[in-house]
Amino acid sequence: MDGAVYHFGQYELDTDRRRLSHAGQQVRVEPQAVDLLCHLVRHRDRVVPGSELIGLMGQGRTLSEAALATCLRTARQAIGDTGTRQEFIRTVRRRGYQFVGHATVAPVDPPTAPVAASSTASAPVAASSTASAEADHEVIRFCRSADGTRIAYATAGEGPPLVKTANWMTHLDLDRTTPMWAHWFDGLTRGRRLVRYDERGCGLSEWAPARFTLDDLVDDLDSVVGSVGLARFPLLGVSQGGAVAVAYAARHPERVSRLVLTAAYARGQMVRADSAAERDAAEVDLNIARAGWRSQDSSFLRYFASQFLADSTPAEWDAFAAYQRQTTSPANGLRFIEEFARIDVSAIAHRVTCPTLIVHARDDARVPVSQALELAALIPDSRLVLLESRNHFFTAAEPAWPAFLSHLDTFLSE
Incomplete structure (x- = not known):
């Protein structure tokens, strides 16, 4: 076992x-649970098979899966997790x-050799990269959009810039640790x-803006990049944030x-419904989402979550629904759903002049792959990559996630 001290949340291991x-304050935990926790933290860059954990705990003895489940439950309880709250x-x-x-991780025995005046040998360094070390010093700031709405933004990491548009749903103060967004x-x-x-109405931004139109969302993005002081930059749009990114790139090709x-x-879902059957299906889907947000009924919200994370468990869908409740109000959730269903940038997408990479899950349960094909046909200098996944948002454990990062890195470095 390596000699290091790991920091996560308010915990130190x-x-x-x-x-x-x-x-x-020391947390009293059974030795096996501590060993399991240490192993998972040290190997946090991958999914650790249960058989590997059983081998670690058994140390040559045969242990049952029930013993692993008990040890795992003990480790989770020690750090405030449960089977549902992961x-x-x-x-x-x-x-x-x-x-x-x-x-973040700091060595137990820091090197004794002299170090540069600009660094400290005992200072924590990132668990995965120097960029993550810089992320620990992330500062959340605020700016005003064109209509006066307060928008929260943050920068993290070092190197060339990458601007990510807001999307469903984010919270600057929570996303770095929530399973859905931490790997992003x-x-x-x-x-x-x-x-x-x-975005407006969500996270740390103002929750009571007068409007939620596409133009307002584009203005929010423009206010953020103006406050950061970026003249020209690559832009990443995820989900409905993609439409915002397309609209911004069409209106500001020089940026x-x-x-x-x-x-x-x-x-959006209502706009692209071309037949009576598609319009009926879109309206049913919207009504289910409306019912869920109005009533906060778990069955409705679980169905809604399953469209975003098709290959997740019911417990993970419940965690996703709980996260959504932390990021916005039910009233705003309804406004988002109805506004995004009517988004339409098809008439201006041809005005995007910069090179464009379009990545989509082949079996996306929320936004069909036909939408990626339409974007590729509309944007002149575009290339399309389809990845094997059913998830609307790529998860940390699926092969599509590192594949997406690889395509992103290659494209941005060209």
Whole structure:
């Protein structure tokens, strides 16, 4: 076991002393649970199979899966997790377990050799990259959109900039640790300076704006890049944020150097319904979403979540629904749903002049792949990549996620 101290949330895990602390106070945990936790944290870059954990705990003895489940439950309880609330240890169905919390690590025995005056030998360094170390110093700031709405934004990492449009749903203060977005944060800040923000009505931005139109969302993006001081930059649009990115690139071709779209669409659900049957299906889907947000009934919200994370478990769908409740109000959730269903950038997409990468899951359960094909046909200098996935948002455990990052890195470096 390596000698290091890991920090995540308010917890500190000393792998050399096999000691877990919370807010400076030692947490009493069974040795096997500590060993399991140490192993998961050390190997947080991958999904650890259950068989590997059984081998670690058994040390040559045969242990049952029930023993693993008990040990895992003990480790989760020690760090405030449960089977449903998986902030740090995530169950990856049929594959194993992964530590998904944002962690930093400092060596127990720092080197004694002289170091440069600009660094400190004992200062924590990033768990995965220097970009993540910079992310620990992320500062959330605020600006005003054209209509006066307060927008929260943040920058993290070092290197060339990458601006990510807001999408359903974000919260600057929570996304770095929530299982749904933590890997996005870590992956996008590696070797880059990531600029991200919460859209109006969501996260740390103002929750009571007068309007939610596409023009307002584009103005929000423009206010953020203006506040950061970027003259020209690559732009990433995810889900409905893709439509915002397309509209911005079409209106400001001199500002956007490259455009990346994933899980995106040119026309919202109601706009792209071309037949009576499609309109009926779109209206049913909207009504289910409306019912869920109005009543906050778990069955409705679980169905809604399953469209975003098709290959996740019911517990993960419930966690997604709980996260949504933290990011916005039910009234705003309804406004978002109805506004996004009517988004349409199909008439201006041809005005995007920069090179564009379009990445989409072949079996996206929320936005059909036909929308990616439409975007590729509308945007002149575009290329299309289809990845094997059913998830609207790529998850940390699926092969599509590293594939997406690889395509993104290659495209931005060209």
